[in-house]
Amino acid sequence: GQQLNQSPQSMFIQEGEDVSMNCTSSSIFNTWLWYKQDPGEGPVLLIALYKAGELTSNGRLTAQFGITRKDSFLNISASIPSDVGIYFCAGSNTGNQFYFGTGTSLTVIP
Amino acid sequence: ETGVTQTPRHLVMGMTNKKSLKCEQHLGHNAMYWYKQSAKKPLELMFVYNFKEQTENNSVPSRFSPECPNSSHLFLHLHTLQPEDSALYLCASSQDGVLAQYFGPGTRLTVL
Numbered sequence: 001g002q003q004l005n006q007s008p009q010s011m012f013i014q015e016g017e018d019v020s021m022n023c024t025s026s027s028i029f030n031t032w033l034w035y036k037q038d039p040g041e042g043p044v045l046l047i048a049l050y051k052a053g054e055l056t057s058n059g060r061l062t063a064q065f066g067i068t069r070k071d072s073f074l075n076i077s078a079s080i081p082s083d084v085g086i087y088f089c090a091g092s093n094t095g096n097q098f099y100f101g102t103g104t105s106l107t108v109i110p
Numbered sequence: 111e112t113g114v115t116q117t118p119r120h121l122v123m124g125m126t127n128k129k130s131l132k133c134e135q136h137l138g139h140n141a142m143y144w145y146k147q148s149a150k151k152p153l154e155l156m157f158v159y160n161f162k163e164q165t166e167n168n169s170v171p172s173r174f175s176p177e178c179p180n181s182s183h184l185f186l187h188l189h190t191l192q193p194e195d196s197a198l199y200l201c202a203s204s205q206d207g208v209l210a211q212y213f214g215p216g217t218r219l220t221v222l
Contacts, residue, residue, distance in 0.1 A: 031209075043213045045211075048209070048210040100153040
């Protein structure tokens with residue numbers, strides 16, 4: 001099936017730094033989603049994007065739906081220790097079937 | 111609060127056992143999903159239900175049997191599983207099958 005390339009695979013950053021990660025696909029998507037998953041828990045929806053070029057914020061998080069519709073970006077500003085976790089992107093072009101990235105593992109050093 | 115609950119949270123079973131996973135969504139959604147999450151792999155979609163009708167079965171072995179009695183409840187019946195079936199099983203729901211999916215906390219399954 002469709003695979004998304006998510007990068008970087010892992011990040012180690014200092015508390016207070018900004019974080020950027022992205023997701024690319026070989027296919028055009030109509031929807032991009034970003035999730036965060038803590039160990040032993042299910043993914044929690046952070047931001048949903050439904051329109052090419054859309055830029056949406058949720059607190060310190062900002063995500064963008066790429067103009068080509070084949071990529072999406074997530075930025076976290078002024079990171080804090082509770083931002084630690086795995087961040088997943090997901091994309092869909094048909095509904096029902098969402099394809100997921102392999103995740104970006106974020107470690108924040110106090 | 112997630113709005114999607116799953117029980118049990120942890121399950122250990124032998125290869126000859128029969129068990130069931132339960133999912134309930136409190137969001138008023140009409141589509142529900144089962145996913146399998148294994149280490150170092152992307153989430154794998156297993157089953158999709160829209161308005162209680164199964165619309166997707168992604169080549170899942172018959173030892174996994176889903177059941178959706180209504181749009182709020184979803185079950186995954188397990189029998190004669192293999193050790194490689196050990197994983198985190200996640201349930202999700204969405205509205206109309208096209209909007210964002212909301213996940214439950216998952217059931218950590220270990221098959222001995």
